Amino acid sequence: MRKTQKKTLITYAIVIIAYIILEIFMKAGMMSSHLKGLLVPMVYYAIAAVALNLCVGILGELSLGHAGFMCVGAFSSAIVSQLLSGAIPDALRFILALIIGVVISALFGMLIGIPVLRLNGDYLAIVTLAFGEIIKNILNSIYLGVDSAGVHLSLKSQMALGLADDGKVLINGAMGITGTPQDSNFTIAIVVLLISLFIVQNMIDSRDGRAIMSIRDNRIASESVGINITKYKMTGFVVSAAIAGAAGVLFSHNIATMQATSQYFGYNVSIMILVYVVLGGIGNIRGSVIAACILYLLPELLRGLNKYRMLIYSIVLIVMMIINWSPALRDKRDKLRKKLMKGAGHGAA
Amino acid sequence: MLSFLNYFVSGLSLGSIYAIIALGYTMVYGIAKMLNFAHGDFIMIGCYMIFTIVSTMGLPPVAGIIVAVIVCTILGVTTEKVAYKPLRGASSPLAVLITAIGVSYLLENAALLIFGADTKSFTSVISWSGITLAGGQLKIQGVTIVTIAVSLLILVFLQLFVHKTREGQAMLAVSQDRGAATLMGINVNKTISITFAIGSALAAIAGALLCSAYPSLTPYTGAMPGIKAFVAAVLGGIGSIPGAMIGGLVLGIIEILSRTYISSQLSDAIVFSILIIVLLVKPTGILGKNIQEKV
Structure with a gap:
């Protein structure tokens, strides 16, 4: 099986399993009507x-x-x-x-x-x-x-x-x-x-x-x-x-x-x-x-969080973008990865 | 005819406010090559500053405007340093745009938490009641006259600044070719910081005028004018200072006239349709230059 196919199938499986679990919860009456909605x-x-x-x-x-x-x-x-x-x-x-x-x-x-x-x-x-x-x-x-x-x-x-x-x-x-x-x-x-x-x-x-x-x-x-x-x-x-x-x-x-x-x-x-x-x-x-x-x-x-939800999301959004896309941070990460790979290689040898 | 003139003048006034915001947009877009989505929210922050100083603390409006300009300038420069600068040269142009959206969201929600969601009624910073012409039939409010005058002053100031000072020349150079400008010894970071400082200061002034003309202030006050000012900047030709002025005025007049003569609910739809039509017919805008992309 190709790697991409495998990845795709895992995605479907996650969705179906989540669906089955939630359905069981619903059928068993363990879910509030608020959550059902x-x-x-x-x-x-x-x-x-x-x-x-x-x-x-x-x-x-x-x-x-x-x-x-x-x-x-x-x-x-x-x-x-x-x-x-x-x-x-x-x-x-x-x-x-x-x-x-x-x-x-x-x-x-x-x-x-x-x-x-x-x-x-x-x-x-x-x-x-x-x-x-x-x-x-x-x-x-x-x-x-x-x-x-x-x-x-x-x-x-x-x-x-x-x-x-x-x-x-x-x-x-x-x-x-x-x-x-x-x-x-x-x-x-x-x-x-x-x-x-x-x-x-x-x-x-x-x-x-x-x-x-x-x-x-x-x-x-x-x-x-x-x-x-x-x-x-x-x-x-x-x-x-x-x-x-x-x-x-x-x-x-x-x-x-x-x-x-x-x-x-x-x-x-x-x-x-x-x-x-x-x-x-x-x-x-x-x-x-x-x-x-x-x-x-x-x-x-978490109702108590609702007031701060958007504020937290926006901060997380900015931080995620900078960490993932900043050229300077990307370089540092690549160097770190190379170092770790090297270290791991030595350990195995 | 006189009522048409009245609407035309209020269109000019609204257009002047769009023009001031669009000037900030167009300078940042031309020099930093990014769409600062949070620009509209700088306006809102400026308004809240003035509101706090004038209505809550009871100080004169001039003090409010000065504080708003200072706060917005600091906010603009800091935002650029913290959020946008690390992403300069990122492999995807979307990165900085999405970050700007995040900053916009952050400012709106921070204002929501600090100042509350209720609409604040803003006291006009201009106490002059205006002039009456044609035997009382044509009344032009003080805020209208001041707005138009201020926008013209800003236009002249910016044109002089860009063409006559060293910093302005540096801006032109950076907007044309950042790499070549660096090689010529221009400090690109400093130039971009100055651009953000000017743009944000203009946002604060635009905010004072906007809330004086339309005195209701919420955390979302700046969002829509910000987006419409971007439409104005595109209409006039993005990156062009006189273009932003013309685009702003045209857009303001179209908005007020369509609100009066067509439908108040559809006026926004008409304004945004203009953007789509401009991009279809002349994507470079009225005064924009067509720049060929080099490989």
Whole structure:
């Protein structure tokens, strides 16, 4: 078995074992309802972290708009679920909502990618941040309804929609979406996580993945050996956006009332996901899952820590970045490692 | 027509504030080649300093502004030394950007713990009530006039500083080619420190003006203006001092006019759409230069 395959299988095994243990706890009634409520959010933030790690760690571009892609996935899938509610079986409806949510997020990813991926530098970070804010603003100010006559859209108020008696309000401006069927549960969330991991891991190990990583390591060198920079960057970014959309689908089907507020979809959420990625290790997919789960659960379990949580995270973030990336510290570490290796070699001889 | 003029003037005022913030952004970006994500939070720290000095301790506003400028300058230089300098020359350009986001997060949450989450009502540092034109129909507030004047003064000062002093010349050299500048005997570390000092001092002044015009202060006050000022810097051409000024003014006017005539909820979306359009049409901005990358 190849080394990468082995690593990937261990990741799946960790997720499945964690799932089984938590399920046993739940079935045995050893889990408080508060903790039960945290399980699905924990998994969708892990999925979002995997998506962002694909963008930051593998593609080498920073996105601060992953909460925006989650928002797109959440709203589009919630609309699909509401429209199809009662018309088709629940399981089929959720699968359809998931697919549509993912596809629409991917489309938005492409839309954002076209202007930005041609440029290098910090533009992607700021444009994705802008995109997230645009989506949030637009969703907060539109009213969308449907009745027998068709779809109604307004920017003013719910009354301005002019719905017939059989009409249904889908997006109620800043009030958001109410009454999305509660289709996601822990098992479904874990399945989506496993699928996301499968997609990302296979992508990294494929020819495309190697091309993407070569662009990250040296753009000019990879361009000169004939790698199509824009195409591969776009592939990576769109897949990342699509997976973040899947996290959004789980989000919207787990919450009764959803608004496009900054608490749920602001750039602060994107930064929180970035904290999971950095603390789990940039480019380390398994690390992202573990970091997201631990960092999500820890402050919820230790309520007293909650006040200082963000302060601690930010300090840890800065310290981790400096320790891991500072050229001076890297040199020192390499020297130390060489010394230790030498010492170990002598000991063996 | 007169109401349009009124809105236009308040757009100019908001734009001048964006311009002052954008000047700091654009200088740091041009010289240190990094996006200082925490720049907006320096503004917030400056505002809290003024608030503490003026409203809590009852000292005159001038004292507040001086303390805010000093604190922000020290904060900016220290941040650069502690958090950004070790990452200079890191193999990934993301490292310093993520660290800057961490600093931004740290400042916001530290302010949250120290000053609390409640909105503080900020007393304007300018007591002049302003002038009335056209028989009382066109009223221009004192803070508006001061803001526009201060931003113009800063622009002139910065242009003179960059083009006439040795330190300014050193900045230009470092922004063009850091390696060559080092070889010519320019102290790159000192130059970057000066840049951060100026940028952060400007952030404190921008904060005083921002909170005088929009007197509600929370730990997140600086974040959005900071991001919008970056949009302004990109619009004007990142790295260009007059560009930041033009970008800031244009952005402020667009924001106020779209808030008035289109939709108050969509104004942010419109402002951010401008960024995407600029990057599509002219990624170098209005006054930016196209720099070819050498291998």
